[in-house]
Amino acid sequence: MSVISPRPVCRTCFVAVALFASAMSVSAAEPFESFLEKHCIGCHGPLNEEGDIRIDLLSRDFKAGVDTHHWAEALDKVNSGEMPPKEEPQPTQDEIEAFVTKLDSLLKEGRAARMAARPAVSHYRLSRKEYQNTVYDLLGVRYDPAKPGALNEDTLWHGYERIGTQLSLSPSHVDRYYRAAGVVLDRAFPISSGEARKVRKTAADLRYGGGKEQQQALDRFGIKRPLRYLLFPGRVEQALSSSWFGKTGEEHSGLYKLRLQASGIRPPGGQPAHLSIGQRTSEETVDGLVEFDITATEDNPQVFEFDVFLEMPTQLHFAVVATDVVDRRAGAAFRGALASRGGYIFTHSNETLLLNPNAPQMFDGEGNGIFSTVILDWIEWEGPLVTEAEKSRREGVLPPDDAPHDVIARHLQRFAQRAWRRPVKKEELDDYLETYRVEIEAGEKPADAYRIMLQSVLTSRNFIYLVEGEPDARQRLTDWELASRLSYFLWSSMPDDELVEQISNLPASQAPQTLNSSQLQTTSLHHPQRLATQVDRMLTDDRINRFIDDFSRQWLGLHRVGMFPPDKKLYPGYDDWLETSMRGEPVEYFRETLKKNLPIDAFLDSDWTMANARLCDFYGLPEPEQDGFQRVSLKPEDHRGGLLTMGAVLGLTSDGTRHRPVHRGVWVSETIFNKTPPSPPANVDPIEPIPPQGNKITIRQRIETHAKNASCAACHRNIDPLGLAFDQYDAIGQWRTREQVPTGVGDDPLVDASGVMPDGRPFSDSVHFKRLLLEDRDKFARAFIEHLCTYALRRVLSVDDRDGVQAIVDEAKRHQYRVKDIVRAVALSELIRKR
Incomplete structure (x- = not known):
């Protein structure tokens, strides 16, 4: 995973070099090869092969770069004094200088040749997480690409899920992208849009079927407390049934507001009660969608509130997680004595009149809980909710029902430009519009025919991939490509309106090297001050939390x-x-x-x-x-x-x-x-x-x-x-x-x-x-920067990136290697602006 070596070698005197296949005599060799013969071949030659390296068999073609990563590591090890080993004869300073100078010049010549021969176009497919964020920022639609049957799982490279060479596109991917685009459009523009609904269930509703008989018992005892739901470890109970909202289907998927009032019973010295709400996975557990500890006491219950994304229809359940030691033999007794509707009434732990003598003991003689349990008073679900910001992202996407052809074309072009993250020429959409015409002539409704075009836009390579380099081979990104690289680095999603506005007057293919200094300052995102302003804004935006979540998870494995x-x-x-x-x-x-x-x-x-x-x-x-x-x-x-x-x-x-x-x-x-x-x-x-x-x-x-x-x-x-x-x-x-x-x-x-x-x-x-x-903080800082660059550039670093990485290291060191400053230095670096 090294910036210069995917296959690091042992510490003992490795030098990456290539000699001609026909052995060259030392007397005929230049000082560079003489150094290798004198100080390196003994450990890495035909008689000894430490670290699986034979320097006499490695490629000497620096332009091809086959073994360049080994040469680069040799440069580092000679410069740092790690090689030759201390127990071996040491070269003089003049010998070291001559060797390092020659090797450095060969590396640079090879790097320039490879950059000049770089192909025109690079494609980097969006990861599942990036796809999820992009459709949300594009249309305000919440979609879970990791659910069963959705998008294929991303292939990992050392924990990273966004490396371009790993994210291929198979026929199964294509089919799933079409289905995903259909789901996204159904949620963005549902056939029938109803208002959000609210469902509230009290403890009496959940536990006692309304609690009429139990309330009568409380009245006989003169107990004024309300019925409460005691959730104990070892049992899963219903937290949400889709039938509570009536008949629900895929169109009701979305954001729901979950509110509940709860408290906990906690053993002296024990852990707080922990409540998990999610899909049932076994008799006693659920896959937690929402999980939290409950430290509120039963006399002072707390109201909890969460935003939850639900794929409808769904069933959710409660499960209480308790790591306190509970006699497993009592599990069946709990389920039998406490689960039946009329077998147990609960309002408060000190209401001893309500304790069932046949139930397992839940409290000691002083009323303390023996294990952690949850007391639920009520639960409330509201949704699906659509925020004003989400609605605004869908405005102007659909043309009027009776719109003429030119209006339809303009609406499609605007949507394609947002989705493809670059200007779109009208002729690029000719095939889409022809499909629309054919569908209309076949009797399709205009709205349905237009939806087919939108689905095609969302399944185009221009949406699924980050495309860099079209139409000509070049070293630098265009402003549009740079905007996307920045946004997918810092936000794991598409550029927002403000970032696009910085470059909206530039054509997609306009490379920064074609602009004069005045144009660069007033229009180009490559201008240092303009770029810094946008990066600083992006680092303070809430969407930076996506970077925090995604990078830390991938970096640390x-x-x-x-x-x-x-x-x-x-x-x-x-x-x-x-x-x-x-x-x-x-x-x-x-x-x-x-x-x-x-x-x-x-x-x-x-x-x-x-x-x-x-x-x-x-x-x-x-x-x-x-x-x-x-x-x-x-x-x-x-x-x-x-x-x-x-x-x-x-x-x-x-x-x-x-x-x-x-x-x-x-x-x-x-x-x-x-x-x-x-x-x-x-x-x-x-x-x-x-x-x-x-x-x-x-x-x-x-x-x-x-x-x-x-x-x-x-x-x-x-x-x-x-x-x-x-x-x-x-x-x-x-x-x-x-x-x-x-x-x-x-x-x-x-x-x-x-x-x-x-x-x-x-x-x-x-x-x-x-x-x-x-x-060794300098070494760690460089390694951390290499990890950041791998994540940002979506590819494995090579020896060609060494100078760019070093420039970031130098900038970060001036700021005492502070984390946010390091991320900023990467985002502003020359490396980020180059293909």
Whole structure:
């Protein structure tokens, strides 16, 4: 994943070079080849092949660039003194200067030749998330492309879902895009548009079928409290039936307002009740669409409100998540004694007259709850809702019913220009208008015939792809292409009206190099001041949250959180809400660092994190006073701080039963330093488990034995220390001092988190390790910028991007590597403005 090497090599004296296939004698070679023969071929030649590199077999054709990434890494390693190795004879400064100068000139000559030969057009298909955002910003339509049967899942490259070479278009894609466009247009322009409806259900309605008989019982006891719905762990109850709104179908999909009044019963010292509302997945669980902790007490219930996107028709359910220890044998008794409508009446925990003597015990002798439960008073759904902003995006799309041909053509052209994100010539739409004419002549209604044209616009390559380079080969983007690149970088969506207005008087093919200085200043988005104004505006717009959510998730590989569900027997405290909370922590942390413009040091270490009540309980932190994620302070004894010690990061590099130091090391190498280690050799023996009669030893000790294999040692010495530094955290990120070893004899061994960095610096534990990383902040900053550029440019970086990346690094360093300033520097960079 390196900017210069998708296949990094071992630290020991790699130099990327090519000699002619026929061996060239040293005496006949120039000083450049002499340097290689003298200092490099010994480790990377026919007699030795460290890191799978044979320098005598690599391509010398710099114009083709086949092995350019190896040459570039050679330049870095010679410049940094990493090669030749310290134990080998060292070149003189003159030799180094001559070698570096020659190699640098060859790289630049090859880069210029490749840029000159670059093809005219590049296509980058929108990811599913970008498609979702684009149809919303275009037509104000909410559409879920990830639902079953919608758009195909995006192919990932190192966690990134927007790399152009990975996002191909197959026949199945085409069919699904046509169906998606149909759904989007149905929602934008429904045949019958009704007003939003509101449905309110009280606890009596939900639990007691109206509660008439139960109310009579309360009257007999003289109890004045209203009936309330007690939601207990281990049972799923209905939260929404589409029949509540009458007959609903696809046209009723959209935004709904969910309101409910609830409180919780919480055991002394236990966790707050957690309510999940979503699709039922099993007898006792739901896939949470809305999830939240309830800290309000039953005497002071709280009203909660959420905006929820619903694909209609649908059924939603309540489920209470409680990680307190509950006797599973009582589950059937709860369902039997508490679920029947007339079997249990609840208004308040101190109303002992209402307690069913045959029901399982729910409260102790002092009225305290034995486990976490939710008390629901009422729930209200309202929708589908359409905001004024959403309505405005649809204005002017449809022509009048009796519009003449020229009016229809103008409406279609305006819509196509917005959808395709560039000016559209009238002749480009001739085929669309001909289809319209044929449909009308065949008896189709004008509205339906026009809808066919809109669907064609939304399934055109000009909508589904970001198209750069038409019609001629060139190095720079046009203003229209630059606007789209910026908006899909910072907003994951199309340019807005203000951005388009900056360039609306320029033709689509107008390249900035054809403008004089006056035109550039007054009309071109490439003008530094105009570009900076727009970037600053975009960074403060609410749509920047899309970038925060998407980039942090892809950069950190958060799609892997929960990929291997932790073993319930080994980690009984792990639950779905904890996993969801873990996945949210690094995203909210990134949001805080960007919006506060904090230095990137915070990614490596900090005295704070972003946590909710569930995470605070897991980390042993004081419970926050408010619901949801908020900034909480950390102390050294909390053993947290920065991304590397978050539960999500530690968990995504585990396998559900044990931690995996090698996987953790690979994650640090890729994410923190943007260096992807080479794949392990084929047929390498796995780490053997400890036999029942063997002595208990740590995974570290077993890895060290495994790494003695000569074919493994070169890579393990660079990877393992990066992961072993976090050996004091188990598979789900819990702090521990001893490693729990399930087999073998003897006590569980003490954890050893010490190690030696690849450059020889020792560390004692994760705290010391993070200090060393902070000393390498320049390397981390460059790697972070490379990740940002990969995301922004939608492609793998190459050696041709080195100068552009370095310019961004220099600019960011002047601003102390503050996160928002780094993102701004990328958006304003020359690299962003080039094809």
